[in-house]
Amino acid sequence: MVRYKSNKDKQIKQAKKIIDRLFYLIDNADYKLDDELRTRYIRIARKIAMKFRLKLNKEQKLRFCPKCHHYINPLKSKHRVKKSISIKCSNCNHKRIIHLIK
Numbered sequence: 001m002v003r004y005k006s007n008k009d010k011q012i013k014q015a016k017k018i019i020d021r022l023f024y025l026i027d028n029a030d031y032k033l034d035d036e037l038r039t040r041y042i043r044i045a046r047k048i049a050m051k052f053r054l055k056l057n058k059e060q061k062l063r064f065c066p067k068c069h070h071y072i073n074p075l076k077s078k079h080r081v082k083k084s085i086s087i088k089c090s091n092c093n094h095k096r097i098i099h100l101i102k
C-alpha cells in the first residue's frame, strides 16, 4: 500500500490519472465516440486540471481549440503546412499557427 503525505497529494495524483485516462479514451476508446462526447471529455479534463492547478502537456493541448475548447478532429479540420502549420477549428473557424522554423 502506498502512503501519501497528505490527502491533497492523493487527490492530485488521482486527478492526473483521470486526466490521462480521459485523453486516452478520446483516441483509443473501444466504442465509437462522436465529437460532442470527445469535447465533453476535454471539458471535464480541463475543469479537473484547473481545480488542482495542473498543466496539460503540449500533446493534450493540441487536441482542442484554444478559443472554444472544441475537439479538433484531424479528419474534419483544415491543416496547412508551409513554414508553419496552421490548424483551423471546425466549430468556430479559429486559426492556430504553430511555427516550425525559428
Ligand SMILES: [Zn+2]
Pocket: 065, 066, 067, 068, 069, 070, 089, 090, 091, 092, 093, 094
Ligand atoms: Zn474553436
